[in-house]
Amino acid sequence: MTNLLQVAIDALALGSIYALTALGIGLIFGVMRLINFAHGDFIMIGGYALIVPSWAATATLFIGTWPAPLLVAAVSLVVVLLALASERLAFRPVRSAAPSVLLITSFALSYFLENAVIMVYGGRAKAVNLWPGLMEPILLAGVRIPKLQILTIAVTLVLLVFLVVFLKRTPIGVAMRAASEDFRMARLLGVRANRVIAVAFAVSGVLAAVVSLLLVAQTGVLSFHMGVPLVLFAFVATVVGGMGSLAGAVLGGFAVGIVSVIFQVILPIDWRPNRDVWVYGMILLVLLLRPTGLVKVKSIEERA
Amino acid sequence: MDSLRPTRIVQAIWTPLVLTVALTSFVAVIAATGDGVLARTVTDALIRMVLVIGLYIFIGNSGVLSFGHIAFTMIGAYATAWFTLPVLRKSIALQLPAFLAESQLPMIPSAIASAALASLVALVVGVPIMRLGGIAASIATLAVLGMFYTFYTNWAAWTMGAATLPGIPIYVNMWVALGWVVVAAFVAFAYQQSRFGLALRASREDEFAARASGINIWAQRLIAFVLSAFFLAIGGVLQAHFLGSIAVKNFWLALTFVSVAMLIVGGQGSLTGAVTGTAVVSIIVEVLRQFEVGIDFRGTLIQVPLGTRELGIALVMLLILIFRPRGITMGREIQWPFHSRQPLTERPPRDAHVSPISSLD
Numbered sequence: 001m002t003n004l005l006q007v008a009i010d011a012l013a014l015g016s017i018y019a020l021t022a023l024g025i026g027l028i029f030g031v032m033r034l035i036n037f038a039h040g041d042f043i044m045i046g047g048y049a050l051i052v053p054s055w056a057a058t059a060t061l062f063i064g065t066w067p068a069p070l071l072v073a074a075v076s077l078v079v080v081l082l083a084l085a086s087e088r089l090a091f092r093p094v095r096s097a098a099p100s101v102l103l104i105t106s107f108a109l110s111y112f113l114e115n116a117v118i119m120v121y122g123g124r125a126k127a128v129n130l131w132p133g134l135m136e137p138i139l140l141a142g143v144r145i146p147k148l149q150i151l152t153i154a155v156t157l158v159l160l161v162f163l164v165v166f167l168k169r170t171p172i173g174v175a176m177r178a179a180s181e182d183f184r185m186a187r188l189l190g191v192r193a194n195r196v197i198a199v200a201f202a203v204s205g206v207l208a209a210v211v212s213l214l215l216v217a218q219t220g221v222l223s224f225h226m227g228v229p230l231v232l233f234a235f236v237a238t239v240v241g242g243m244g245s246l247a248g249a250v251l252g253g254f255a256v257g258i259v260s261v262i263f264q265v266i267l268p269i270d271w272r273p274n275r276d277v278w279v280y281g282m283i284l285l286v287l288l289l290r291p292t293g294l295v296k297v298k299s300i301e302e303r304a
Numbered sequence: 305m306d307s308l309r310p311t312r313i314v315q316a317i318w319t320p321l322v323l324t325v326a327l328t329s330f331v332a333v334i335a336a337t338g339d340g341v342l343a344r345t346v347t348d349a350l351i352r353m354v355l356v357i358g359l360y361i362f363i364g365n366s367g368v369l370s371f372g373h374i375a376f377t378m379i380g381a382y383a384t385a386w387f388t389l390p391v392l393r394k395s396i397a398l399q400l401p402a403f404l405a406e407s408q409l410p411m412i413p414s415a416i417a418s419a420a421l422a423s424l425v426a427l428v429v430g431v432p433i434m435r436l437g438g439i440a441a442s443i444a445t446l447a448v449l450g451m452f453y454t455f456y457t458n459w460a461a462w463t464m465g466a467a468t469l470p471g472i473p474i475y476v477n478m479w480v481a482l483g484w485v486v487v488a489a490f491v492a493f494a495y496q497q498s499r500f501g502l503a504l505r506a507s508r509e510d511e512f513a514a515r516a517s518g519i520n521i522w523a524q525r526l527i528a529f530v531l532s533a534f535f536l537a538i539g540g541v542l543q544a545h546f547l548g549s550i551a552v553k554n555f556w557l558a559l560t561f562v563s564v565a566m567l568i569v570g571g572q573g574s575l576t577g578a579v580t581g582t583a584v585v586s587i588i589v590e591v592l593r594q595f596e597v598g599i600d601f602r603g604t605l606i607q608v609p610l611g612t613r614e615l616g617i618a619l620v621m622l623l624i625l626i627f628r629p630r631g632i633t634m635g636r637e638i639q640w641p642f643h644s645r646q647p648l649t650e651r652p653p654r655d656a657h658v659s660p661i662s663s664l665d
Contacts, residue, residue, distance in 0.1 A: 033439075035439060035442075035443065090622055090626075093626040094625055094626055094629060097625075097629050099438065099439050100367065100368070100369045100438065100439070100442070101625060101629050103369060103439065103442060104369060104564065104568055104621075104625065105622065105625050107371075107561060107564070108561075108565065108618050108621040108622045108625065109618070109622065111558075111561050111614065111617070111618040111621075112615060112618035112619065112622065115611050115614035115615050115618065116615060118611050118614075119609060119610075119611040119615070225557075228557065229450075232446060232447070232450050235443045235446060235447075236443065236444075236446075236447050238443075239436075239440045239443050239444065243437075243439065243440055273454075273457075273458040274454060274455060274458050276450065276451070276454040277451050277454050277455045277458075280447045280448070280450050280451035280454075281451060283444075283447055284429065284432050284433070284444065284447065284448075284451075285432075287432055287433070287435070287436060287440075287444060288431075288432035288435070291432075291435045291436050291437075291440075293440075
């Protein structure tokens with residue numbers, strides 16, 4: 001029984017990270033049909049923002065030593081500025097192009113950002129010690145759970161509530177939802193395209209910053225490709241959840257996290273390194289049975 | 305038999321023929337210089353060209369991006385290692401089943417068998433993926449790459465896991481690579497002119513109209529996917545027998561990105577684009593590499609920091625996407641240039657359909 005609780009919390013914590021990442025990708029997909037591969041690099045750069053830029057093998061914390069509220073604000077600011085700059089310089093010029101052109105643009109941007117980070121920080125992974133206190137376990141119903149996992153789940157729930165309120169209750173949030181339904185119609189009714197898209201990128205940037213802090217606190221490692229596995233699973237989560245649905249992205253994120261943890265538990269030890277193979281295979285199976293994803297969105301059916 | 309007249313045949317295969325002649329003369333010039341380093345660079349570029357033509361067969365004709373194709377390159381590279389490694393070396397490095405461990409295939413049959421294996425895998429994973437819409441299919445192919453990458457990294461008995469697998473017989477040079485480029489170009493062209501290629505291109509232009517005309521898009525995409533996997537695997541086979549060693553980590557996102565970038569830069573809509581893009585990007589990369597090493601310009605060493613090459617490719621790609629989203633060739637092929645020599649009587653009369661409106665301007 002205690003074992004089951006442990007597994008459930010592991011699954012929820014991992015699912016939370018995937019859900020936040022998938023949500024960051026889903027928000028932008030909603031307003032401009034862009035699948036942002038560079039989202040993983042936003043996460044990665046959020047992590048690198050903590051340290052002093054150098055090629056040194058050991059990282060020196062810079063923003064990382066600040067008090068938590070200031071630290072979160074500073075990292076969010078860096079990632080939001082990066083997201084806005086990407087939108088302005090790379091994505092706006094190709095905005096009216098086909099979704100596949102947008103996707104490949106984000107791929108190019110991702111390649112650019114990764115190699116820029118390698119040039120500034122060097123290609124080797126670096127150890128950082130962010131908030132070591134969070135790895136201490138607390139006792140919950142007889143199970144030792146790291147505080148970080150509780151924090152991850154709590155932060156995710158709070159952000160989801162905020163996001164729902166933002167999308168349903170604020171004018172700009174309503175405009176964003178209108179834009180994801182039908183961008184052209186929304187514009188005709190006075191929604192300003194540049195503003196809505198910029199806000200979507202900013203919110204997505206905040207989500208990326210939060211994910212990068214949670215991730216760095218957990219793994220303690222910075223590397224230029226740390227965002228890649230995350231973004232791959234988040235992509236898959238958006239497809240499994242149903243492209244274009246934010247609820248679907250969250251659901252898909254949790255589903256992928258839960259399936260990963262379940263495979264981690266049930267697979268024989270020899271097979272565990274191959275866990276991701278099973279997760280990807282499972283996803284292909286879901287798509288075979290339900291090609292539209294868990295939540296079907298009508299306005300997304302692709303048209304020429 | 306009008307269709308068998310020599311000029312008709314030349315005209316029908318004009319695009320791959322021009323590409324072949326151009327590439328062959330280029331390779332002949334490089335061979336004549338006797339520069340071994342340059343020859344290796346060109347061989348590398350020609351192997352990439354096989355990959356990009358393979359990508360073109362699927363992406364170009366279907367309009368669906370695929371980020372998973374490098375999985376087939378990896379499958380091809382490892383398969384040919386299983387087939388052609390000397391028996392003694394195999395027994396030391398890998399734990400293969402008896403039928404593989406105790407045999408050694410000649411090079412060409414091994415290449416064909418490896419590529420056929422990749423095609424078979426493409427058929428199996430393609431069945432569910434081709435049911436998806438464009439973007440979802442692209443992401444699902446990425447999942448396929450992730451799946452095989454993880455699997456091969458951990459499948460130590462067959463792949464030596466994360467370590468490099470050495471000792472693969474080396475036989476690929478510029479001419480062998482060129483030969484496969486030519487084969488790939490002619491097959492890609494034949495496919496795109498066939499009824500299957502035509503049906504798939506129709507679905508790329510207008511999915512709903514194509515469906516209404518009775519085209520089974522799923523089946524057409526699947527055919528292209530399987531054919532395309534064949535040449536991506538051939539690229540992997542060539543890579544393995546060119547370098548003599550392979551490692552799983554070389555078949556991941558960097559190679560995916562560079563090969564897709566080559567196709568997009570050249571223009572994903574045409575075979576000419578695939579070839580042009582590979583050539584242009586290879587030249588840019590080589591020039592930037594020279595600058596990274598340092599160039600002596602009248603006594604002063606001009607050098608750019610390491611990593612400029614990668615930033616350069618990404619930047620070129622972004623600029624092409626922004627200013628010329630359909631690539632250098634804009635999806636056009638090299639055209640038969642002699643149409644004006646046709647007798648005038650075969651042309652429709654020029655002024656037959658001039659409407660009053662068009663005559664105003």
